[in-house]
Amino acid sequence: MPETTTPADEIRAAAKKLRSLATGAAHEDRTRWEVGHTLGSKSRVVVDNHERPTVLIETWAAHREQVDDYLAAFASPAVGLGVAQWLEQTAREIADCGGFAAGAVDGPMNDRDHNAWSAALTVARAITAV
Incomplete structure (x- = not known):
C-alpha cells in the first residue's frame, strides 16, 4: 500500500480495507x-x-x-460496511475543508468537526494496525 500522507488519506485507506474485510466476511449475502x-x-x-x-x-x-x-x-459485516461508509464520508469532509494536521486546523471547522474527525482518525489507525 502506498504511504499515506494526510489524515484523509489514512481514513480513506482504512475505509477501503474495512470495506474489503466486511465484504469478504459476508457469506451468501449474510451481513448480520x-x-x-x-x-x-x-x-x-x-x-x-x-x-x-x-x-x-x-x-x-x-x-x-x-x-x-x-x-x-x-x-457483523453490516457494522463494518457502515463504519467504512462513515470513514469515507469523513475523509471527504476533511478533504473538502482543507484538512487538519498535527492538531492545527486548516479551513472552516468547529470543535465538533475536529472531535469527530479525530475520532475517525483513531478508528482508522486501529483498522490499519491490524
Whole structure:
C-alpha cells in the first residue's frame, strides 16, 4: 500500500480495507451475525444463520456471553460496511475543508468537526494496525 500522507488519506485507506474485510466476511449475502445456538447445540455461539451457518464463532472467555454479544453487535459485516461508509464520508469532509494536521486546523471547522474527525482518525489507525 502506498504511504499515506494526510489524515484523509489514512481514513480513506482504512475505509477501503474495512470495506474489503466486511465484504469478504459476508457469506451468501449474510451481513448480520446473531447470538444463538446451532441445531443440536446447547452452547452459545455467534452465527450468520442458525440453520445453515457459514460463520460460527464459539468463545470460551470467562464472560463469554458478553463476548458473544459484542461479536454479534460489532463484528457483523453490516457494522463494518457502515463504519467504512462513515470513514469515507469523513475523509471527504476533511478533504473538502482543507484538512487538519498535527492538531492545527486548516479551513472552516468547529470543535465538533475536529472531535469527530479525530475520532475517525483513531478508528482508522486501529483498522490499519491490524
